[in-house]
Amino acid sequence: MNNRVEIRYCTQCRWLLRAAWMAQELLTTFDQEIGELTLKPGTGGIFEVWADDTLIWSRKEQGRFPEITELKRLVRDEIAPGRSLGHADRKEGPAQDTDASAAPAKPSAG
Amino acid sequence: MNNRVEIRYCTQCRWLLRAAWMAQELLTTFDQEIGELTLKPGTGGIFEVWADDTLIWSRKEQGRFPEITELKRLVRDEIAPGRSLGHADRKEGPAQDTDASAAPAKPSAG
Numbered sequence: 001m002n003n004r005v006e007i008r009y010c011t012q013c014r015w016l017l018r019a020a021w022m023a024q025e026l027l028t029t030f031d032q033e034i035g036e037l038t039l040k041p042g043t044g045g046i047f048e049v050w051a052d053d054t055l056i057w058s059r060k061e062q063g064r065f066p067e068i069t070e071l072k073r074l075v076r077d078e079i080a081p082g083r084s085l086g087h088a089d090r091k092e093g094p095a096q097d098t099d100a101s102a103a104p105a106k107p108s109a110g
Numbered sequence: 111m112n113n114r115v116e117i118r119y120c121t122q123c124r125w126l127l128r129a130a131w132m133a134q135e136l137l138t139t140f141d142q143e144i145g146e147l148t149l150k151p152g153t154g155g156i157f158e159v160w161a162d163d164t165l166i167w168s169r170k171e172q173g174r175f176p177e178i179t180e181l182k183r184l185v186r187d188e189i190a191p192g193r194s195l196g197h198a199d200r201k202e203g204p205a206q207d208t209d210a211s212a213a214p215a216k217p218s219a220g
Contacts, residue, residue: 023130036151039146040147
């Protein structure tokens, strides 16, 4: 309950709604783990998520926004590593390639 | 841009949505003044709004939630006292009675 999450977003890009939505998703999922979640307005295209002072997502580094399940896995890995996220865990983990060819092969017919 | 706002809400009462909505309203209105806004989950019916470490709303003290225009005036008074809030300033101020008899009298007919 003492973990701290921070979402830094660019106001010029109008990313408040996105940041606030992600905030609510994280506060709902990690209601036993997150002690406070801070929304921090910025400029210049910033979109970063920090968990306990560790940068877990940077739009500038990744070149995109995180999917919400992806973000939850990253937050979980930082603040509650032992915890299962249910269906959000059934996709590929963040450390794996997202190469489509890594998907399970279909059983061969016959 | 260095002001800090914090909303403490009761998770048992399911007040996250309300708190997050108020957070977005404040971040939108005070986009030049608020440096960070923190959502802080709590228990036991807590609903408090803090601006720069001053308690500006306590549901336990006031017995109700603030109206959003009322909350904006209180935040403004704390972090940007000189600023006009437009239509949100045209209602009665927070220090006045909300007694309906204080409304302007209708002009007498004839």
